[in-house]
Amino acid sequence: MNVLVVDDEILSVELLKQALTTMGYQVSVRENGSEALAYLRDHGDCRIMITDWEMPDIDGLELTRRVRQESLGHYVYIIMVTSRGGTANVVEGLEAGADDFMSKPFHPAELEVRLRSGLRLMALEASNMTIFALAKLAESRDPETGAHLERVRGYSRALAAHMASNSPCRHEIDATFIENIYLTAPLHDIGKVAIPDHVLLKPGRLTDAEFEIMKRHTTEGAATLNSVLEVAPHASFLKVARDIALCHHERYDGTGYPRGLKGTDIPLSARIFSVADVYDALISKRVYKSAFSHDVAKSLIMEGDGTQFDSQVVAAFLALETTFQTIVKTQAEP
Ligand SMILES: [Fe+2]
Ligand SMILES: [Fe+2]
Structure with missing residues (x-):
């Protein structure tokens, strides 16, 4: 050195x-x-x-x-x-x-x-950069942008930090948890590298069979992270990364995928992250939809309160509206 x-x-x-x-x-x-x-x-x-x-x-x-x-x-x-x-x-x-x-x-x-x-x-900076590089690699096969990754990690950190002092599950949240969720949120869709192009890049609506293939990005991502966990079992950030990758499409009422987990059976990190990811998808322009305003996104998140999302996370989201809007402004699309 x-x-x-x-x-x-x-x-x-x-x-x-x-x-x-x-x-x-x-x-x-x-x-x-x-x-x-x-x-x-x-x-x-x-x-x-x-x-x-x-x-x-x-x-x-x-x-x-x-x-x-x-x-x-x-x-x-x-x-x-x-x-x-x-x-x-x-x-x-x-x-x-x-x-x-x-x-x-x-x-x-x-x-x-x-x-x-x-x-x-x-060394920390290097691992942070490695994680982000990995996420970008997955993203190179996916229309979601780097700005999306920056925003969702920003929202997730804000939600976790708020819940650390203001929610009934605050005992589950410490500084490491907040840091880990920030560090690993960009890896949520890493399993998309394993999804074939005709499904991943299809501009129109997916057929039922194609959607079944698409759903696998959760288990594929988790499998990759699990194999890293086997060699580094004490790396707490890998557990958080795995939980988010596997469970970010689960719904609080048990109707999500891949496992149909319900309520607090869904890891807290994934319950927090899913509000962040859905909010960002709503306010972003995608091939299949135009960008919604903050207010429309907010009312859609509120509609999912208790069904799609954990009410505690929705409460934190409502308390952090301005923070979310600031993140959107500072991490706009290039
Ligand atoms: Fe996903
Ligand atoms: Fe996403």
């Missing part, structure tokens, strides 16, 4: 270099902000930068801002080293886009801990 150190003081450079090399990192040093920027542009493998706050020319704060403005194509984790104290400075640094801070003189053990949390965050 390559770490870029940006500092104009030889002594602190040497200290950092020594500590980092002992920890097994490769170290590159640049003495000022402009050189650091040039280095990052040329070295896509450099994902961690430790920069001094006070430097001539471009200081650490300005450098951080510029790195965030550049489209480097990957995230650079930035740790700022400062002799300044006080919360005001930390806030200033955070606003500029720094991820973490360390004060001078630093202790190698502290540096190690801070780097480790940086690596953890980047």
